[in-house]
Amino acid sequence: MNVNSTVIGKPISRVDGRLKTTGAARYAADHRPVEGRPLHAVLVKSSIASGRITGFDLSALQSMSGFVRFVSHLDGALIRTIKNPVDGAFAAGEEYTPFENDRVHFVGQHIGLVVAQTLEVAEAAAKAVVVDYETSAARIEFADPTAEVRQPDLYNTGEELQVSRGHVEAGLVEAVEIVKATYTTPIEHHNPIEPSATLAVWDGDHLTIYDATQGSVNDKNYVAFGMSVDPKNVRVLNPFIGGGFGCKGFTWPHTLIAAAAARAVEQPVLLVLSRKDMYTSCGHRPYTEQEVTLAADADGVLTATRHRTQSYRSLVGDHVEPCGMTTAMLYQCDNLEVTHSVRVLNRPSGTPLRSPGEAPGTFALESAMDELAEKLGMDPVDLRRRNHTDIDQRNGRKWSSKHLLECYDRGAEKIGWGRRKAPGQWRDGNDLVGLGMATACYPGYRMPTQTRLTLDRDGTLHVGVAVQDIGTGLYTVLAQMVAERFGTSPENVRVLIGDSDLPPGPLAGGSMTTASVAAAVDDGCRALSEKLRARLVDMGHTPGNEPLVIDGGALRSGPLSVPAAEVIPTDVHEIVAEGGSDDTYGFTGGVETDKSFYSFGAIFAEVRIDRDFGIIRVPKMTGVFDVGRVINAKTARSQMLGGMTFGIGMALMEETFIDDKTGRFVNPSLGEYYVPVNADVNEFDVEMLDIPDYDFNPFGARGLGEISNVGASAAIANAVYNATGIRVRHLPIRLDDLLEDLPR
């Protein structure tokens, strides 16, 4: 690896910038079938939380001109029953088959679909469907004593959810200070600005889907299974996705329903979810209650740690919010217990939302660390240093590359940690001011990925892989990686992604795409290089040992320079090579190594609180991250800014309310679910240590989409405590949490 690269790590502008700023980038709902107009579809969703559908009254629909068809469970085998959703070939958001039967498990479940000539008619028809139900007792309230409680063994990464080591009770006895507190985090929704959408087009038994999905390959396999067709006959296209943050990760019922309806009516069908649909159709982060116990000796060394998370799942979705996973690995502690339990409720299904587990989990853990520091009379940063470890506490392995202490140092320096005062002591006019910090961390994941590398007669390189750019900048990053390997500029590389017909890659989740493609691109470039060298030899050249450079339409190796047009015979147009990696890292069952892979960071926040109104502002946030090699300084920084903004949202405003009686979400809109607006965001100071982790992949990158959201809410809550002396143990911190008790 050339550390002084001219392309890797550089702030290269995104190559898709033109398409995006001109409106020419097409997202799922913007596409149309090659021929003809699609029919428009609108979902009919259940209005009860539990029961059965006893019938549909469609009499009002029949007379509507332009109404085409209503499909539901009454249509029989439109969709093949999916028994085992996570069977290796695909991951679904819910472990049930849409329209499988008459059962209703939550409010907002998809129970029918109206198809019509126009959107107007489809909307009117969907509203006119009268559903008859037989309701049964619903368990909606979190504390419902009759709800079944489960203790799942494993998270979807294969990681243990119930962890125990040493003797917590013994550790508690050794301690001089103990913090035991319960923290809660709210229901949150991803709310990407693009709502999910699916355009399904059949041609005989071939299906093309334009889908707003974070995983085209997963989508393809799921839909092929549900439609009983060979996966080879299904093509999913997702060249642009308007954000996802997890809700477009696993495939959700609406995609399958659109495909089934299109087949039933023998015409293309376009289904665009409304903002309200988004709240019950593709997951959310469930509410969590976390009891954290931290015990330490007089020096601040942890003697016992306990983190018990209670959350919930729906009847049909198995997502668990794995809050304690961080706790099990982060700080040196021999006596530890981490548990997770879920209540089975008649609520819509949960799903990963940007840093699932880590974001709510570190709110609890890092708030508790702050409380412990306060009790011990220690500086919160010092307490974390005291318990720092170079060993992964779960398995005794060394970290592949961990520079967390440096993150603390740099962060403290940048925010001006020395300005921090005792709680409630820092005033500025009407404001109370405070500083807080937290540790951030996120696992390094890598999935098997294949790539196709092509050189054409112009000397242009092409790289193809079925991954997707959900905004992270993958188009640009892939071009940089290939350019680096062939000593050329990213402009000479065409990137093909967002098409499931390309060599398979992982879904965009778990911050793993960059690391996964890094290994595959490296291998693909090697394969192409070998082919080209062999070809040069066939042509009678003798390429030296110098790396092959492809630039300016020619291949060069040392003194040798041959035009691409000569290397590539006229009858073939291009030379193609495939390469990839079958390795999995970070998931149970992956590559056996003696190292563990994680990204780390430190987040610092300054808050100001208006004494008269309790309104909290965050004038400054600093994040210092150790995420391996940074491939593109612009796209990487952008991820960090976005993640820290998520952190502000989580700390101060994001929350979905559920009506415990009816099971409805109360505020399913962007007007009432608050995501941060421009004015909520002030100064961000982001630094990346940029230390390559070549144990992880040949480009040394570890992925960085999610880590910046981890710890951010704890840093803000800790700063609020520092400013006011008031400890808020729930998120978001509401307008009325502080006012009464603020120091005057």
Next chain:
Amino acid sequence: MTSRSEIRFVLNGQDITLDQVAADETLLDFLRIDRRLTGTKEGCAEGDCGACTVLVGRLQAGALHYEPVNACIRLLASVDACHVVTIEHLSGPGGQLHPVQQAMVDHHASQCGFCTPGIVMSLYALWMENPAPLEIEIETALQGNLCRCTGYEPILRAAQAASDLGSPTGDALNRERNHMTGRLKALCDGRRVDVRKGTSRAILPASVDDLAEVLLAHPEATIVAGATDVGLWVTKFLQEISPVVFLNHLEGLRRIEVGPDGIKIGAGVSYTDSRAVLTAGYPHLAAFWDRIAGWQIRAMGTVGGNLANGSPIGDTPPVLIALGASLTLRKGADRRRLPVEDFFIDYGKQDLAPGEFLESIHVPQSKKGTRHAAYKISKRRDEDISAVCAAFNLTVEDGTITAARIAFGGMAATPKRAAHAEAALIGQPWDEATLMQAAACLDDDFSPLTDWRASAAYRLQVSKNLFRRFWLEQQGTGQPVRLSA
């Protein structure tokens, strides 16, 4: 004169004539589905996210003026005689990027890109009006655009950089301004527009008198001004609104007159257009006005609509009540006038008869010795509905408070004066103790509700604290004490 049964407007460069338009058809669906102009995005269909931002140019007193609007809640029939400009119209003939677009690329202001066209359009509108904006002006221009990816900072930097890449004088809309003005003038034929699709019907009266006549004939009609409330009835609640009578195009209702006894604002005047005249007399309203919704909504929504909608958490009623404003209501040829506070009878019930409409709002001139403030307390800094809204208007003569009008929103079923608090002020010395005594009287004036925005206790406490804040603000420099960092 006979009415016209089609609507006509210019879309980018093209003349459009539509003889079938439903009352509830939105501009966004027309653009995206009918015209396949998919650069304009739909993120919410409720005016919240700004992904659907387009520019609408219209003639105002003969001059062509462009403003950003939310196409998702802008009703199609209301763009009659307007120039609609979408993102597709921005790049140069050779495909070169517009300065705003280039700046967005250079500063990495687009991540997933879904919010981007809307943000480009807002920044384009800003750049045309104000090519060298201050940071606060950029922030104000972006209030109506949500981005979930970038953290906004790169967008701000792009906005600052745009004018380095090109000046608006050479921009296509400016170069073609005279030509387009002529085209739009030709579309304004002074006739009533009465357009239908199936049973759905939309009427654009020819004049204010014609409006009065139409409403007499159709007292059941839905009056639509800026559609920033009514648009949501359509997109969010799927309500039937036909027949609809539009009034925002009426020059006669968009007039602002300043006379010796005050300011008269027509019911069709937008938030944006009323800002200058109101803040000239009442400078304290400038910051307050900028915290109502975002630019797009302020360009569409009217003060009249905010009053007529009757929401207890509307932002302008408390302000207007405190200023002692009154309304003119008209039915046929009959007019009546009443103080704003008397207009609000109960939750969701206003003093407005079928067939009657709000014609104008009268705001008295600012008097000597008066002290004013208006506050909006909300969770999110922008694009949020008030948890509590308050307006103060105190007259102080020789150190004594001689008159007091204090009104609150979010504290009762209607916007309401704080009668006990006012009484506790009058005749008392202008000092902190008086204000704090008056604040304590709020317990008698209000028993607010708890909802998910804020608790009853919070609302009451904050309202009391506002008296202290008002006092502080009136001291020293006279500068407002900012509500936030």
